[in-house]
Amino acid sequence: MAKNNAPSIQHTSLAVGKPRSVLSRFLYYKYFYLMLVPGILFYALFMYWPYIEIRQALWDWGVLGPKDFIGLKNFAEIMKDEIFWNAFRNTFLLSGVRIVLEMFAAIILALLLNEVRKSYIKRTVQTVLYLPHFLSWVVTASIFTLILSPGSGFVNAIIKTMGGTPIYFLTEEFWWPIVYYFLRLWHDTGWATIVFLAALAGVDPELYEASWIDGAGRIKQMWYITLPHITTTIVIVLMINLSHIFRLFEPVFVLQNPLVSNVSEVIMTYVYRRGLVQGDFDYGIAVGLFNSVISLVLVVGANLLVKKIRKEGIF
Amino acid sequence: MKKISIILIFFVMLPFFIFAEGQDEDIVTPTAPIPKIKAVLDVVVKVHDDQAAWAAKYKKLTGIELEILQPTHNKYEEKLKIMIAGGDIPDIFETMPTFASLYAKEGAAVALDGFIAANPNLASVPKRLLDSYRSQDGKLYFFPLQLGGGCVGYIRKDWLDKLGLSIPTTYDELVNVMEAFTKRDPDGDGQANTYGYSATLMGDGIFQDMYNRNIMLDAKGNFFVKNGKWVDGFAQPEMKEALARWQKLYKAGIIDPEIFTNQTSDMREKFFQGRTGIVEYWVASWAFKMQRDTHAASGPNAVVKPFAPVKGAKYLDRLARVFCISTKTKNPKAVFDNWIGLMWDQGPGQELFVYGVEGIHHKKLGGNKVEFLPSPANPKIRLSKIYVEEFYQINDGDIRSKQDAITDEATRIWQKNSEPLSLEAGGDVYNRYIGEIHNLRLEIFSKVTKGDMSPDEGMREYIRKSKNFQVDQMIRELGGK
Numbered sequence: 001m002a003k004n005n006a007p008s009i010q011h012t013s014l015a016v017g018k019p020r021s022v023l024s025r026f027l028y029y030k031y032f033y034l035m036l037v038p039g040i041l042f043y044a045l046f047m048y049w050p051y052i053e054i055r056q057a058l059w060d061w062g063v064l065g066p067k068d069f070i071g072l073k074n075f076a077e078i079m080k081d082e083i084f085w086n087a088f089r090n091t092f093l094l095s096g097v098r099i100v101l102e103m104f105a106a107i108i109l110a111l112l113l114n115e116v117r118k119s120y121i122k123r124t125v126q127t128v129l130y131l132p133h134f135l136s137w138v139v140t141a142s143i144f145t146l147i148l149s150p151g152s153g154f155v156n157a158i159i160k161t162m163g164g165t166p167i168y169f170l171t172e173e174f175w176w177p178i179v180y181y182f183l184r185l186w187h188d189t190g191w192a193t194i195v196f197l198a199a200l201a202g203v204d205p206e207l208y209e210a211s212w213i214d215g216a217g218r219i220k221q222m223w224y225i226t227l228p229h230i231t232t233t234i235v236i237v238l239m240i241n242l243s244h245i246f247r248l249f250e251p252v253f254v255l256q257n258p259l260v261s262n263v264s265e266v267i268m269t270y271v272y273r274r275g276l277v278q279g280d281f282d283y284g285i286a287v288g289l290f291n292s293v294i295s296l297v298l299v300v301g302a303n304l305l306v307k308k309i310r311k312e313g314i315f
Numbered sequence: 316m317k318k319i320s321i322i323l324i325f326f327v328m329l330p331f332f333i334f335a336e337g338q339d340e341d342i343v344t345p346t347a348p349i350p351k352i353k354a355v356l357d358v359v360v361k362v363h364d365d366q367a368a369w370a371a372k373y374k375k376l377t378g379i380e381l382e383i384l385q386p387t388h389n390k391y392e393e394k395l396k397i398m399i400a401g402g403d404i405p406d407i408f409e410t411m412p413t414f415a416s417l418y419a420k421e422g423a424a425v426a427l428d429g430f431i432a433a434n435p436n437l438a439s440v441p442k443r444l445l446d447s448y449r450s451q452d453g454k455l456y457f458f459p460l461q462l463g464g465g466c467v468g469y470i471r472k473d474w475l476d477k478l479g480l481s482i483p484t485t486y487d488e489l490v491n492v493m494e495a496f497t498k499r500d501p502d503g504d505g506q507a508n509t510y511g512y513s514a515t516l517m518g519d520g521i522f523q524d525m526y527n528r529n530i531m532l533d534a535k536g537n538f539f540v541k542n543g544k545w546v547d548g549f550a551q552p553e554m555k556e557a558l559a560r561w562q563k564l565y566k567a568g569i570i571d572p573e574i575f576t577n578q579t580s581d582m583r584e585k586f587f588q589g590r591t592g593i594v595e596y597w598v599a600s601w602a603f604k605m606q607r608d609t610h611a612a613s614g615p616n617a618v619v620k621p622f623a624p625v626k627g628a629k630y631l632d633r634l635a636r637v638f639c640i641s642t643k644t645k646n647p648k649a650v651f652d653n654w655i656g657l658m659w660d661q662g663p664g665q666e667l668f669v670y671g672v673e674g675i676h677h678k679k680l681g682g683n684k685v686e687f688l689p690s691p692a693n694p695k696i697r698l699s700k701i702y703v704e705e706f707y708q709i710n711d712g713d714i715r716s717k718q719d720a721i722t723d724e725a726t727r728i729w730q731k732n733s734e735p736l737s738l739e740a741g742g743d744v745y746n747r748y749i750g751e752i753h754n755l756r757l758e759i760f761s762k763v764t765k766g767d768m769s770p771d772e773g774m775r776e777y778i779r780k781s782k783n784f785q786v787d788q789m790i791r792e793l794g795g796k
Contacts, residue, residue, distance in 0.1 A: 061400070065402070151510070151573055168573070171761065257517075258757045258758060259576070259757065259758060262758075274750075277393055277520055278746070279396045279417070
């Protein structure tokens with residue numbers, strides 16, 4: 001039989017709070033630290049090492065590498081760059097409205113699903129709602145491009161049957177954001193309900209029973225018991241969403257075209273276009289860095305706000 | 316006696332052992348001046364069509380190991396740019412002339428003039444052709460893969476016949492045909508599901524005026540040389556007239572309403588499937604594919620016919636893709652001689668670049684003739700090109716393969732009715748704003764075509780907005796200032 005060498009915490013001086021040196025603690029927990037190594041290496045190599053290339057934002061970076069040191073010139077240009085500020089506005093709008101719509105829809109859906117008593121119906125509905133999430137954005141965009149085609153799409157076929165004029169939805173500045181929001185809701189709302197359903201499962205059933213005895217109906221139970229109990233989850237999800245607000249790329253990229261760039265160009269697509277397609281690497285990196293700083297400010301700001309309102313934040 | 320017989324048989328058979336590889340009997344693998352060439356290539360024969368055999372034959376001819384990197388076609392330029400900027404620099408790479416100018420300007424490409432002058436294989440290449448690739452400092456930093464190439468109009472002749480129409484020769488006749496193709500059910504399926512004309516207007520981030528010459532007529536949507544000076548084609552008076560024509564056609568509902576977002580592949584597919592009756596597309600090997608794929612998608616009775624431009628229009632002869640030899644290469648002359656020199660040797664090298672490997676990509680017929688073989692990846696499809704289009708050889712190399720009538724016809728129509736484009740090589744401002752200018756052109760084009768603004772308003776809007784992108788400075792840079 002193999003000997004169990006795992007440290008037994010209750011028999012150690014560390015467990016009873018005697019002061020020990022950092023080194024001895026490290027040696028004591030060496031196997032746990034060893035298990036951390038792959039994760040740390042992964043982050044160091046793929047998340048932090050590339051940050052060295054931030055330096056490109058400070059150089060005039062040619063095809064063969066750095067040419068001249070230009071300091072903060074790229075950042076000064078960003079301040080005057082109308083396309084960047086338009087992309088900034090679009091990012092904020094497309095992400096912000098999407099977050100509000102999606103969270104609202106996900107909470108409503110989760111509350112409704114929570115009320116379904118037949119478990120097989122609940123499971124079936126959940127599965128149907130989750131399915132779109134597993135379609136890649138490229139496939140989703142292709143499907144909807146066909147559906148919305150002015151020549152052969154069935155939406156326009158209906159419009160024509162009803163005597164209307166076909167609409168080229170994906171090239172109209174008015175329609176493009178509406179199609180975008182609709183697709184985001186269709187694609188992601190089902191998936192977003194998972195977190196809220198998990199939070200709802202944690203609400204003590206006795207509270208419902210007690211409120212029922214006190215005469216509360218379904219709506220009042222939802223309002224006074226369910227929602228307050230999932231508020232922390234809502235705040236955390238909101239915070240996570242806020243941290244991603246400026247990381248908007250794929251869903252927009254696969255749907256956009258130059259005709260609607262005024263309403264569909266977001267910061268990440270601008271970084272891609274300027275940096276990679278046009279080969280303006282230093283400016284692309286400067287815009288990307290600027291974007292990261294704004295994201296950081298947003299997350300910290302949102303956390304402070306939450307702390308002020310609820311007396312606790314997530315960091 | 317037995318021993319003598321064996322010795323005799325050995326000596327009789329000796330030549331067969333020595334030249335066991337038959338087809339290469341005239342080739343002696345030379346001593347290579349460099350062991351290896353790393354090449355980033357786009358339109359070379361694909362991996363699935365036995366690129367390995369092609370590289371092996373190259374090694375047999377030169378003694379040089381060939382490492383080919385072939386990024387996916389629609390992201391090629393982007394990947395190449397990233398590779399070079401990341402320090403992963405090949406010895407030789409293929410690119411578009413506009414990008415090649417940028418690489419040359421940044422010192423990433425060596426000047427080739429000395430190598431060209433010293434290589435006897437290139438004596439037969441017309442000087443005029445090479446001059447069109449010359450940079451503003453008078454040097455040649457890149458060498459064309461082949462002649463430029465261009466597009467012609469293709470029309471469904473069976474639809475014309477069914478409707479009692481003939482191939483249009485004037486713009487009015489073309490409009491008449493478009494209308495008939497849209498409204499008179501040319502495919503006879505009883506449904507209104509066809510359009511007269513389809514096009515693409517944006518490809519590779521560039522406003523495309525190559526695939527729609529029969530409607531553009533004398534207008535050009537991009538920078539071009541007019542009376543010896545660079546101008547912005549989109550701001551010229553003839554563009555306003557072109558916009559008015561597009562608007563009228565769109566309003567009449569006789570052109571594909573998805574022209575603004577069509578990729579070239581969408582436009583092609585619509586033609587193959589009989590959803591549109593006219594497109595403009597590439598000549599040479601593409602002409603054969605236009606017919607083959609239309610037959611595959613619309614049946615063997617579909618007849619594809621290339622046609623000359625309508626009165627007042629000209630097809631375009633664009634500059635070809637080019638090769639740059641990188642400044643990081645240790646022996647650029649050896650790379651030049653063993654790549655570009657070999658390509659135009661009018662011997663086994665040129666055969667490799669035009670027809671590929673015997674027995675895999677082509678077979679020899681009687682005399683000088685060859686026949687392309689079925690694709691190794693898909694035996695149902697016959698190969699029509701390996702790397703250099705045989706119609707586009709720059710040194711008058713023979714057309715050795717058996718040509719389909721349509722390939723011959725389309726290419727001759729294009730050769731007779733095309734005008735050359737100049738090298739568009741700008742400076743910093745050009746490189747900074749060219750993407751925005753192309754987007755602006757498409758934006759204005761689509762707004763006018765859809766009727767959101769008049770041609771006059773569109774022109775005013777374009778001129779106003781393009782000034783924000785320093786279009787005048789871009790033009791000055793194109794002129795070398």
